[in-house]
Amino acid sequence: MPYPDTAPASADEEFTPASLGSDARGRADAVLRERGVVRLGRLGGRDDVLYAAKQMMSGLWPHRDADPDGLTVIRDTGRHVDRVGLAGLGRGGLDLHTESAQYPRPPRLLLLACARAGDSGGESLLVDGRAVLAELAAFHPAALEALAAPRAAFFGGADGRFTPVLEQLPGGRWRLQLRQDSLARFSPAAEVHLPALRLVIDRHASRLRLAAGQGIVLDNHRFLHGRTAFRGERLLLRALGDPHLLTGLRAGFSAPWSVRGAEPSAPGEAAV
Numbered sequence: 001m002p003y004p005d006t007a008p009a010s011a012d013e014e015f016t017p018a019s020l021g022s023d024a025r026g027r028a029d030a031v032l033r034e035r036g037v038v039r040l041g042r043l044g045g046r047d048d049v050l051y052a053a054k055q056m057m058s059g060l061w062p063h064r065d066a067d068p069d070g071l072t073v074i075r076d077t078g079r080h081v082d083r084v085g086l087a088g089l090g091r092g093g094l095d096l097h098t099e100s101a102q103y104p105r106p107p108r109l110l111l112l113a114c115a116r117a118g119d120s121g122g123e124s125l126l127v128d129g130r131a132v133l134a135e136l137a138a139f140h141p142a143a144l145e146a147l148a149a150p151r152a153a154f155f156g157g158a159d160g161r162f163t164p165v166l167e168q169l170p171g172g173r174w175r176l177q178l179r180q181d182s183l184a185r186f187s188p189a190a191e192v193h194l195p196a197l198r199l200v201i202d203r204h205a206s207r208l209r210l211a212a213g214q215g216i217v218l219d220n221h222r223f224l225h226g227r228t229a230f231r232g233e234r235l236l237l238r239a240l241g242d243p244h245l246l247t248g249l250r251a252g253f254s255a256p257w258s259v260r261g262a263e264p265s266a267p268g269e270a271a272v
Contacts, residue, residue, distance in 0.1 A: 013031070014039045015038060015052075016040070016042040016043075017043065017048045017052050017055075018042075020055040021055060028056070029246060029247045032056075032219065032247055032249065033247070036128060036130070036223050037216055037218050038216065039214070039216055040113065040215035041213065041214055041215075042213055043213045043214065046069075049111070049113040050071065052113075052217075056217055056243065056244055057239065057242060058245065060239055060240065061242070063100075071238065072238040074088055074235070074237070076089065076091040077090075087181065091229060091230050091231070093226070093227060093228050094125075094227045095181060096125055096127055096178070096180065096205065096224040096226040097180060097226060098177050098178055098220050098221070098224060099225075101155045101156075101178060101184075102155040102157075102159075102183065106177060106220060107241055107242060108220055108242045109218070109220060109242065109243055111215060111218075111238065111240075112210070112218075112238055113210075113237045113239075114213070114235075115212060115235045116234060117232075117234060118230045119230075119233075120230065120232065121228045121229050121230035121231055122227060122228060123208060124207070124216070125205050125208075126206050126216075126218070126224070126225055127201050127204050127205050129166070129221075129223060129253065130174075130222060130253050130255055132200050133166055134257075135200045136196075137257040142193065144166065144259055145259050145260070146190045146193050147165040147190050147193060148164050148166050148167065148168055150164055151187055152186065152189070152190040153165050153177075153185065153186050154184075155179050155183060156183055157183060164177075165177065165190065168259055169251055169252040173250065173252035173255065174255045174257075175252040176221060176223075177221070180198075207228070210236075219253070221251075222252075222253045
């Protein structure tokens, strides 16, 4: 049974671990459903990050780089910068992407919490896929049609998969999945429209510099995220998982556009 909302949802409100365990939890869920991103504050350490993650998620996703408790430490290791798919463990910038797009069921939620901000740079880059979809539908309909095709992209290596970049779901809903590194390949029809897609993405990108003790929870099926290059000892903790039933998240995000030939996926995932 969902927590009752005690006040209107605000996109700027920061939720603390304590508030996620109280009536404010309903406001956090409302922000996540409406905005696709929730801001966190007063994260005192690893235990607080785990608590916040477990309040929002039904369970932590077993990522390859995660520690036994399910959290992944994101920092410059000094040895991963040139390894494919591991650029996040360096100090360079990261192209905007959705997390784990190469998997058949990418995790729905992504939590990033700052433990150390570094000396300079390291800003989080965020793009709402709904805004990208709206602009493509209005001004680049051919691009949207190509990017919504079932085999528009192939993400991953030998065990990767074909997928739309913008996937049309039943009931007027959509799901976004994208990577822009060497593990991303696109159909000839989609590749023609990548410059337009990237211009639209760049136009809607916002920057957020997280201070120590701050974090965000993103809808990974709606938001792209990346970062700028940084200097100093920047350290973030990351959690991935599917949403807790109390969040009330339905599959994908609502959007009033449709594309012919992009057949909706079969229904059956009410909150993924």
